[in-house]
Structures are given as C-alpha cells and as structure tokens.
Amino acid sequence: MPILNDLKALATGLFVTWKHIFRRPVTVEYPDVKRTPYPRYRARIVLTRDPDGGERCVACYLCSAACPVDCISMEAAEGEGGRRYARWFRINFSRCIFCGLCAEACPTLAIQMTPDYEICEREVMELVYEKEELLIDGCGKDPEYDFYRHAGIGVVNPRGGNPDEEPPVDVRGLMP
Amino acid sequence: MSPITLDITIHLAKIALIFFVVLTLAAYLVFAERRLLAWIQDRKGPNRVGPFGLLQPLADLIKLLTKEDFRPPQADKWLFYLAPAMAAIPAILTFAVIPFGAPVTLFGREVPLQVADLNVGLLFFMALSSIAVYGVALGGWASNSKYALLGAIRGLAQLISYELSMGLSLVPTVMLAGSLRLSDIVAAQASVPFIVYQPLAFAIFLVSIAAECKRIPFDIPEAEGELVAGFHTEYSGMRFGLFFVGEYINIIVLGGLATTFFLGGWHGPLLPPFVWFAAKTLAFAFFFIWMRGTLPRLRYDQLMHLGWKFLTPLALLNILATGWWLMIREPH
Numbered sequence: 106m107p108i109l110n111d112l113k114a115l116a117t118g119l120f121v122t123w124k125h126i127f128r129r130p131v132t133v134e135y136p137d138v139k140r141t142p143y144p145r146y147r148a149r150i151v152l153t154r155d156p157d158g159g160e161r162c163v164a165c166y167l168c169s170a171a172c173p174v175d176c177i178s179m180e181a182a183e184g185e186g187g188r189r190y191a192r193w194f195r196i197n198f199s200r201c202i203f204c205g206l207c208a209e210a211c212p213t214l215a216i217q218m219t220p221d222y223e224i225c226e227r228e229v230m231e232l233v234y235e236k237e238e239l240l241i242d243g244c245g246k247d248p249e250y251d252f253y254r255h256a257g258i259g260v261v262n263p264r265g266g267n268p269d270e271e272p273p274v275d276v277r278g279l280m281p
Numbered sequence: 282m283s284p285i286t287l288d289i290t291i292h293l294a295k296i297a298l299i300f301f302v303v304l305t306l307a308a309y310l311v312f313a314e315r316r317l318l319a320w321i322q323d324r325k326g327p328n329r330v331g332p333f334g335l336l337q338p339l340a341d342l343i344k345l346l347t348k349e350d351f352r353p354p355q356a357d358k359w360l361f362y363l364a365p366a367m368a369a370i371p372a373i374l375t376f377a378v379i380p381f382g383a384p385v386t387l388f389g390r391e392v393p394l395q396v397a398d399l400n401v402g403l404l405f406f407m408a409l410s411s412i413a414v415y416g417v418a419l420g421g422w423a424s425n426s427k428y429a430l431l432g433a434i435r436g437l438a439q440l441i442s443y444e445l446s447m448g449l450s451l452v453p454t455v456m457l458a459g460s461l462r463l464s465d466i467v468a469a470q471a472s473v474p475f476i477v478y479q480p481l482a483f484a485i486f487l488v489s490i491a492a493e494c495k496r497i498p499f500d501i502p503e504a505e506g507e508l509v510a511g512f513h514t515e516y517s518g519m520r521f522g523l524f525f526v527g528e529y530i531n532i533i534v535l536g537g538l539a540t541t542f543f544l545g546g547w548h549g550p551l552l553p554p555f556v557w558f559a560a561k562t563l564a565f566a567f568f569f570i571w572m573r574g575t576l577p578r579l580r581y582d583q584l585m586h587l588g589w590k591f592l593t594p595l596a597l598l599n600i601l602a603t604g605w606w607l608m609i610r611e612p613h
Binding site: 115118123126129 | 322324571574
C-alpha cells in the first residue's frame with residue numbers, strides 16, 4: 106500500500122528533524138567569537154616591500170589586467186637608476202571580490218592577500234584604499250624574495266652582479 | 282453591584298484575558314518558531330534581544346509599527362485596508378467558544394471559563410473558519426498585483442479542498458457527544474478522550490487544520506518560493522503584521538479546537554485544568570512548527586487530490602462506521 110510507504114517517509118523525516126533539535130548548533134556568533142582564518146585566507150590586499158625596504162611593486166599593470174572587476178588602478182613612474190614604481194596605486198575594495206588573481210599575476214610578489222577580513226565601512230568612499238594605506242612595512246609571505254636581484258636589469262647591483270647571474274656578453278665580440 | 286453589572290464585568294474580564302493571553306502567545310509563538318526552526322537547522326536563532334532573545338517579539342513589534350504603511354497606487358483602497366483585519370478577527374473570534382478551563386466559582390456564582398457557550402459552537406467555528414478566507418481572498422485581490430491575486434486564488438482553491446473534510450471529520454465527534462455545544466463535547470470526554478475512539482477522524486482533522494492555518498506543507502497561498510509572499514505581497518508595516526499575527530492566532534485557536542474535540546479539552550489528571558488545556562494546545566503548535574521544519578510544500582493540485590479524493594471519502598466512511606458502531610453499542 107503506497108500510503109503506508111508515505112507515512113513511513115513522513116515519520117522518518119520527522120525523526121531526522123527531531124534529532125537535529127538537540128544537536129549543537131554550528132553557528133559562530135561573530136562579533137563575540139572571531140574565528141582565526143587560515144594564513145592563506147584571501148581578504149584585505151596589501152603591497153609588500155622587499156627585504157631592503159624598497160617597494161616591490163614595479164607598476165607593471167599585470168594585477169590591474171588580471172582583475173576581473175577592474176578594481177585596481179595605478180600610474181607607473183620611473184625613479185633614479187631605472188627603478189620603476191607606482192606614482193599612485195589604488196584598490197577599490199567596494200568592488201573587489203577577493204578572488205586572488207592579482208596576487209597570482211604579480212611577478213614581483215608585491216601584491217598579496219592577508220587574512221584580515223574586517224574591513225567594513227559606513228562610508229563607501231572609505232573603501233577606496235590609496236597606496237599609503239596599502240603599503241606595509243614587511244615582506245609578507247615570501248620574505249627572502251627580491252625581484253631586482255633576479256631580474257638582470259642592473260638596478261640594485263650592476264648587470265651580472267647578482268648571485269645567479271653571469272656578466273653581460275658583448276654581442277659584437279661574438280662575431281665570427 | 283447588581284447581578285447584571287457583575288455578569289458584564291466578568292465577561293469583559295474574560296475577553297480581556299483572552300485578548301491578552303492569545304496575542305502575547307501568538308507573538309511568542311513567532312519567536313518559538315524561529316528558535317525551533319533554527320535548532321532543527323543546526324543554527325541558534327534570534328538570541329540577541331534580552332535574555333535568550335526573549336524580547337525579540339517586542340523588537341519586531343516596534344519595527345513593524347514604525348515601518349512605512351505603503352499602499353500600491355492601483356490598489357482598491359478600502360478593501361486593501363480592511364483585509365488584514367478580516368483575516369485576523371475571525372481567528373481570535375473563534376476563541377470565544379472554546380472552553381479553556383473548568384468552571385470556577387467567583388463571587389458566589391459558577392463562572393464557565395469560556396466567553397460564549399453557544400449551543401451551535403461547532404457550527405460557529407466552521408462559519409468563522411470560512412469567513413477568515415475572505416481576508417486572504419480580498420487582500421490578494423485588492424492589492425492589484427499578479428502574485429497577490431494568484432495567492433488569493435490559491436487560498437480559495439485550498440479552502441474548498443480542506444473545508445469539507447474538516448467538517449466531516451467533526452461529525453463523529455458530534456455523534457459521540459450528542460451535542461454541538463463545545464462544553465458538552467468536553468464533558469463527554471471526561472473519562473476517555475475521543476482520539477481513542479476516533480483516531481482516523483483526528484488524523485483527518487489534523488491535516489485539515491494544517492491546511493486551514495496555511496502552514497507548510499499547505500502554505501500554498503503564501504508560497505514564498507513561487508509567489509514572493511502570496512496574498513500579502515503588497516502589505517507592509519503593521520498591516521502585514523496583522524496578517525502574520527492572525528496566522529499564529531489561528532494556530533493557537535485551531536490547536537485549542539483540536540484539543541477540545543479530540544484530546545478531552547481541559548480534562549487531565551493532577552495538573553489544574555487550565556494548564557492541561559494550554560499544554561495540549563501548545564503541543565499542537567509545536568507539532569506544526571516541527572512539521573514546517575520537515576516537509577516540503579505541496580502543489581495545489583496535490584492538495585486538492587488529497588482533499589477531494591482521499592480525505593473526504595475517508596471521512597464519509599468514518600461517519601458511516603461510527604454510526605454503525607453506535608447503533609450496535611446502544612440499540613434503540
């Protein structure tokens with residue numbers, strides 16, 4: 106009889122919900138209890154410095170190009186010694202979706218995600234972070250790395266002066 | 282004080298008591314529902330306002346009262362304003378005929394704990410439960426919105442499918458008690474509640490009242506997932522609140538009626554009668570909330586199938602069986 110099956114299904118369902126009444130809730134009561142996110146959690150974006158204290162960002166626009174919501178903008182400039190930097194750098198966190206593609210795209214490891222998720226504001230314009238608010242004093246996740254010591258463009262050391270580099274070859278001297 | 286003044290005073294006091302208790306209970310039923318559903322879903326539910334969130338109904342009330350009372354420009358003004366009251370008033374009016382405790386002796390006279398002991402109490406309840414759907418139908422129609430209209434039509438379709446089986450499931454009760462007066466029905470259950478003789482009628486009545494108070498799995502006129510909010514889509518502020526609280530009053534009242542008809546009313550051992558009545562009524566409320574946390578919503582053709590092709594024939598057979606049984610037991 107189908108009705109017996111139906112009644113059995115009804116009773117099974119009621120029993121399942123009855124059991125759940127007494128189960129401990131999984132709710133984390135947020136403002137009172139704050140979970141510590143994992144180190145690789147993707148929240149507020151920062152700009153890191155290299156071990157010498159210089160800005161890592163070379164204003165290559167790769168993060169801006171990778172950003173699916175176009176929330177990163179900047180203007181490139183060149184300092185003395187050919188060192189590139191961003192004249193201004195701006196992230197609009199009201200648009201950011203925290204996907205992490207900018208951090209993946211960055212060739213100098215300058216732009217990184219941090220686990221700081223509490224960045225709500227009452228005023229939406231306060232979510233537009235300028236370079237001064239984005240720059241931190243540390244090296245972030247890869248403290249050893251310094252782009253200019255591997256790039257071979259003679260900004261920190263003369264060309265060929267870095268540990269894993271060879272001196273430049275005079276192409277005219279190679280003529281047979 | 283003259284006897285008439287005393288009579289009127291006692292009646293007004295009973296009415297005031299019912300209004301206060303039922304409205305407070307309805308507000309706290311909303312809170313209890315939110316907490317229970319949360320527990321069923323492994324959440325905590327509202328627990329911020331006051332100890333254990335107990336002041337939440339008050340906060341909701343303040344919110345609803347201070348919200349904008351918006352009327353859609355194309356709506357039928359008077360019907361739109363009247364409909365919430367038409368939904369809520371029959372619900373609380375039904376409570377007038379429910380005996381909620383044993384008669385007490387006050388000022389040297391016996392006072393029944395019941396506002397009006399009508400000799401057609403059961404018919405009064407049936408009539409009011411049919412009138413209550415006018416609030417739904419007219420509210421949905423007056424809103425001049427497609428979702429509200431669909432909700433109203435569904436409300437009417439639902440009414441004609443459950444009302445018949447609800448009425449028929451009460452006939453065996455009347456046959457056993459030999460009276461339409463609710464106090465007589467309760468008195469007939471002093472030793473054995475009717476649920477023992479009439480489990481089938483009780484089951485049919487339970488399904489029908491779940492449809493009557495528009496609870497999941499029969500919340501077809503509201504159907505949040507399909508019709509936004511059904512018949513009260515266009516309502517806001519306290520008018521929405523009136524629809525809402527009317528539904529919860531309905532739960533209490535129908536729980537009280539199911540208690541009266543099948544569970545022996547206020548009869549019960551040890552505890553005082555009023556406590557027994559409240560406990561039985563609230564058990565029904567708990568059951569409805571529990572069911573809401575368990576079951577999905579029926580389509581409305583499924584409800585009509587259930588009502589017309591299953592419950593109504595079953596209720597008719599049950600009446601025949603009851604008559605046969607009564608005839609065998611006490612042949613005249």
